[in-house]
Structures are given as C-alpha cells and as structure tokens.
Amino acid sequence: VATPQDSGSDLVASLEELSRADCLGLLATASVGRVGLLVDGRPEVLPVNYALDGDTVLFRTAEGTVLNQAAFSVVAFEVDHVDEATRIGWSVMVQGGATYIGDAIDPTSERLRQLSLITWAPGRRQCWFRVDADKITGRRLRVTPDAL
Amino acid sequence: VATPQDSGSDLVASLEELSRADCLGLLATASVGRVGLLVDGRPEVLPVNYALDGDTVLFRTAEGTVLNQAAFSVVAFEVDHVDEATRIGWSVMVQGGATYIGDAIDPTSERLRQLSLITWAPGRRQCWFRVDADKITGRRLRVTPDAL
Numbered sequence: 001v002a003t004p005q006d007s008g009s010d011l012v013a014s015l016e017e018l019s020r021a022d023c024l025g026l027l028a029t030a031s032v033g034r035v036g037l038l039v040d041g042r043p044e045v046l047p048v049n050y051a052l053d054g055d056t057v058l059f060r061t062a063e064g065t066v067l068n069q070a071a072f073s074v075v076a077f078e079v080d081h082v083d084e085a086t087r088i089g090w091s092v093m094v095q096g097g098a099t100y101i102g103d104a105i106d107p108t109s110e111r112l113r114q115l116s117l118i119t120w121a122p123g124r125r126q127c128w129f130r131v132d133a134d135k136i137t138g139r140r141l142r143v144t145p146d147a148l
Numbered sequence: 149v150a151t152p153q154d155s156g157s158d159l160v161a162s163l164e165e166l167s168r169a170d171c172l173g174l175l176a177t178a179s180v181g182r183v184g185l186l187v188d189g190r191p192e193v194l195p196v197n198y199a200l201d202g203d204t205v206l207f208r209t210a211e212g213t214v215l216n217q218a219a220f221s222v223v224a225f226e227v228d229h230v231d232e233a234t235r236i237g238w239s240v241m242v243q244g245g246a247t248y249i250g251d252a253i254d255p256t257s258e259r260l261r262q263l264s265l266i267t268w269a270p271g272r273r274q275c276w277f278r279v280d281a282d283k284i285t286g287r288r289l290r291v292t293p294d295a296l
Contacts, residue, residue, distance in 0.1 A: 013270040036184040036193035045184035045226035078193035087268040120235040122161040
C-alpha cells in the first residue's frame with residue numbers, strides 16, 4: 001500500500017466535511033470516545049466508553065469523578081479513528097447538553113439505562129449521563145493520487 | 149490471549165494513576181492528540197498532530213480555523229491508546245496555557261518551529277501553537293487475573 005511517506009509527491013491529503021448521517025454512522029462503529037467539559041473554568045478531556053441511541057450519546061461514570069461535573073452543562077463528545085500508517089481517518093464531534101440520568105425514573109431514562117454500555121474501567125459506574133446532540137460535525141481525512 | 153469477554157470472572161480491570169514522567173514518556177510515543185478548548189463558551193475537542201519538546205506540546209493549524217481560538221487561553225491536550233480487543237490502554241491529559249508562536253521571533257519560538265511536526269491534514273498550517281503544561285495527569289487501564 002502506498003503511503004504519504006514513501007511517495008510524498010504522488011499523493012495528496014484532503015479533508016472532507018461529513019454529513020450528520022455519516023457522523024452518526026461512524027459513531028455507531030466505535031466504543032471509546034472523549035468527553036470535553038469545563039472543570040473549575042478549565043477544559044478537560046477524558047476518555048469514556050459510550051453507547052449511542054439515535055443522536056443521544058450515553059456514558060457512565062462512578063460517584064465522585066470529574067465527569068460528574070458534566071451535569072447541567074454543555075459538553076463536547078469526540079470520537080476519531082486515524083490509521084498511523086496510511087494517515088487515513090475520521091473524527092466526529094457531538095456538542096450538546098449533558099443530563100444526569102443515574103436515578104431518573106421517567107420511562108426514557110429507565111430505557112436508556114438498559115442499553116448495553118460496558119465500561120472497561122473498574123468500579124460500579126452507575127452515574128449515567130446522556131448528551132443530547134444539538135450540533136454534530138465530522139471530517140474525513142483521505143489520501144488520494146495527485147491530480148494528473 | 150485471554151480477554152475480559154471470554155473469561156469475565158477470571159480477569160479484573162484496574163486503573164492506575166501515572167507519574168508525570170510516565171505521562172511524558174507515553175506522549176512521546178504517539179503523533180495524534182486532541183485539543184479541548186472553549187469556543188464561544190462551549191467546549192470543543194479537535195484532533196491534531198503534535199510534537200513534544202520537554203513538557204511543551206506543539207501543534208499547528210491553518211489560518212481561520214477554530215483551533216486559532218486556543219490563543220491566550222488554557223486548553224486541555226489529550227492522548228490515549230486503548231486496544232479494543234484486550235481493553236488495555238492509557239490516557240494522558242496535559243493542561244496549560246496555549247500561546248501562538250507562528251510569527252514570534254524569539255530564539256525559543258524559532259527553535260520550536262524547526263521541530264519535526266508533520267500534519268496529515270492538507271494545507272500550509274503555519275499557525276504554530278505551544279501549550280506549556282502546568283498539569284499533567286494520566287491513567288493506565290490494566291486487566292489482571294483475579295485475586296486467588
């Protein structure tokens with residue numbers, strides 16, 4: 001496979017904006033993303049396992065963690081996949097309000113907490129959050145043969 | 149290789165805090181990270197190629213991009229690596245002030261702009277930024293045999 005490294009002058013990189021539908025399709029293919037949130041006025045970015053329900057992102061954390069500060073605030077949720085060898089990849093960012101649903105008893109929250117959302121980190125992590133997308137953006141990085 | 153999936157009751161996950169030195173060592177092994185910053189009062193998380201010089205993180209962007217809003221603000225810079233099959237991995241977050249050095253003529257800025265920092269996205273991307281770490285944190289996710 002030709003890579004940018006071995007034939008730099010013959011391949012050119014391009015960055016393509018993705019549709020909302022493409023973004024949601026890509027989000028459905030992964031299981032680890034990153035939550036960007038403000039903590040004491042400073043941005044933090046923390047990896048999480050997640051699940052997707054329509055355009056709602058779900059993640060879980062344990063009591064007392066920094067991620068609990070997502071409640072009542074707008075957060076960014078980012079997923080990407082870049083192949084180091086070929087330099088081909090994509091990234092998707094969801095922005096929206098984060099809501100704590102760990103103990104909510106409405107039917108929707110109870111349904112969402114039944115979704116399969118396995119967390120790889122240890123501990124009970126029963127503090128569920130939903131992020132309702134008000135903006136979804138994404139880009140695909142391609143490498144194509146240079147114009148003739 | 150045993151994975152959490154095929155012998156859930158025999159393996160337990162653990163999360164270990166990493167030292168600053170370990171974090172810097174891991175940052176030196178990767179080339180793609182994510183900048184978390186505030187844009188119009190909302191967090192955004194955007195992937196970038198980066199270089200490391202001591203505990204200074206360098207990234208480049210093009211004129212007019214959202215990443216230019218990092219100037220004069222505190223940002224988070226995150227790198228992680230998680231193996232989906234084994235669920236073993238690590239994450240590191242650097243927090244610090246971001247400074248635009250794209251046209252700075254002091255010797256340090258001129259030296260930093262000579263570092264190898266290849267950007268995979270297209271375009272000239274001559275807007276260099278440095279992020280000076282005032283806080284570096286990281287965690288390693290392990291999966292180990294359960295206690296006997």
